[in-house]
Amino acid sequence: MNLNRNPKQHKNNNGWSKMHGWMMDKLVDTEGALIPVNPEGPARLKPELDYQVFLENASRLMIRFKKPERLIRMIVNVIDEQLGISHAAILLHREHKNSFVLIDSKGESGVRIPVGFIRMTFENPLIKIFNERKNYFISETGVLVYDTLKALLKNKEAINGHREIADSIDLVIRQMELLKAIVCIPLYNKKNFIGVLVLGEKVSKHKFTRHEMGFFMTLANDAAMAIANAQLIESLQERVEEIKDLYNREHRIFIHTAIALAAAIDARDPYTHGHTERVTSYCLAVADELSGIPEALAYKNFKETLHIAGLLHDVGKIGTPDSILNKKGKLTKKEYERVKEHPVVGAAILSPIQELGDVAKEVKYHQERYDGKGYPEGIKGSDIPLIARIIAACDAFDAITSDRPYRQRKMAEIAIRELQANSGTQFDPLVVSAFLLAFEKGKILGSK
Template sequence: MKRKLKYFENKIKDLSLLLNISSKINSKLDIHELLDLIMSLVKENLNVEACSLLLLDRNKEELYFEVALGEKGEEIKRYSIKVGEGIAGKVAETGIPIIENRVETNPLFNPKFDFLTSFKTKALICVPLVHQGEIIGVMEVINKKDNKKFTKSDLKLLQAISNQASIAIKNALLYQDLKTLFFDTIESLVSAIDAKDPYTHGHSKRVSEIAILIAKEIDNSTDFIEKVRLSGLLHDIGKIGIEESILTKKGKLTLEEIEIIKKHPTIGKKILEPIDLLREILPGVEEHHEKYDGSGYPKGLKGENISLLGRIISVADVFDALTSDRPYRKGLDVHSALLEINSLSGVHFDPYIVNILNSLYQRGKLFCFGS
């Protein structure tokens, strides 16, 4: 009776784990975050010293370590495994899982990686990652803690996790491909707009790169960095609606022309508003000419009423403008540009963002992107 009770307790525990993993991995579309999460759950719940997930590079016929957790995790990630080499390579070649509690007796075991990392592999389970009949990698767990043996139940559980992981990985890779296509399309569109004026060519991409540097000091999450990247790329999209003769005018603008130019943040917002995917970056586009003291445009917002995106893009935009060549002047060096920006800290710019820019410069991470 006790044995049956224990059996059902373990089954419920395994099912609970699978449900937990399913809900978590299906909430992640970033491939790196997803795989780190999967393997952290595997390591914790199978109670092992180390685990790794290797993805298959079909062009090279090699497995590379995408995730490796454990004492020597970072060291092992420097290496790759040929398909057919060792236990992991064999599993990738055949698609047949392997459970081995005495690896030194298995003729497939290759001690090379233990030698290179000074890690002792005693037992392991390795299962294939298969999606629609195609092997996309392998997942392995190494050395049960407390010297316990791996069981068939451990193997079944790891296979169940790998089945879920394979679907999630394929979805994440598809999402990544679509996202790359999306960003490439945005960059091409922006380049075409910037190319109208040889003196602003590449400006939007540079603003995006500077803004990302700043943003990573605030919040390095993928979601936030992508919003900043898009805000930077698209901050001047509204200039599509401004007459080219005004945008490319070499002489001084009239007051009327200045007022027309000032409409581009609002025009940019109106252009992007219908696109649901870009709704969250609208403040960065609309507010990048707002000033910290409330003297900016189009709304005259003040202080932290200006969105964080708007405050970041504002500083990045001016930094690139100051350090880039114009028909009427040579671009400033970084130090001189920072002196100008610092003189307007708390007036035009958020002091917090300016301090981040200063810190980047002091650490050698800031330079003239247009040079």
């Protein structure tokens, strides 16, 4: 049975044209929802709900969760308790099972589906639709709406002569009934299909409005990114746990894992490719000039901590949207505030790992300024850990000498002058002096 017929292949078929035209009227006019005429305006999920504020709060909350299952439970609970939906669930792809599994479900008594009760392979009609993204009866938004599909089946003029198509739609409807779904929204992380957000009917019994559908699609996009990030973090933590057992025998594996994670972060932005590796190299060169001072000697292992902190200083950007990281124009105030969260997010990711406790502190403070005008806490001078002060100077040098979406890179000599000009304000004078010594010795060669 072919669930992916292309309308262009049937342009000479009058029956197909009638059905496709009827279907597009229903789907495109309402972005996938059959909305009753309401002279007093659309029936919202909850009259008092501010969608934009809700999305902003939900987005900030989602990046704090490091366990995919806990994150999904939070998303489902929020939808069920705050949005007036009778039932909500999420199906998530599990690679080791090669199927989509019901991770969490929340709803009224008698509506909740047991976790793990439902599993769907890529051959399942519902999963196949979202995975291949070519099916003619999905709206332009990519959302499946139960009422729309049922109405299509009842339209004899549209379906006439297309029994196979009708059977395909019927199979999808059956899957939605199994999930008690009124709406199914796919979860995509970039181009990868990772799951399905399942919504039951509204408690008010009203149909979903166009605005509400757009709201849920945005929520689904944010949820998909957060889930993918949580999976990546979980994978990292699992890997670190494995490395802990091998630490005494193969200590270098830990460094290589950090390098791989740093490379994965850099890869999200073509303009910062190799950034963490260069910053770490500069940091180690500066460390050679400072290794004998009391502050450095106070560390249990100064250079090793600096090495790992340099590699992972931007790990918090895992929670920053690509649209902000790759933006060519000037960031808005709200976008800049989002970027400024990355040191705290990075520290939150690393701090639960016992061996990275010291590293987490350095990552948290690497955007502080020597004069106290940095972030996240505005601490100054020697209150900022030495390694964080070193990373700050090396990070700035690499930023100046690297291409960015909004400007071209500058010569290393110009970057050196900027470090000198900001010594004592943005940067620690001792660190700047050590950087200059390393530069004069040829240990710092500038950018790529």
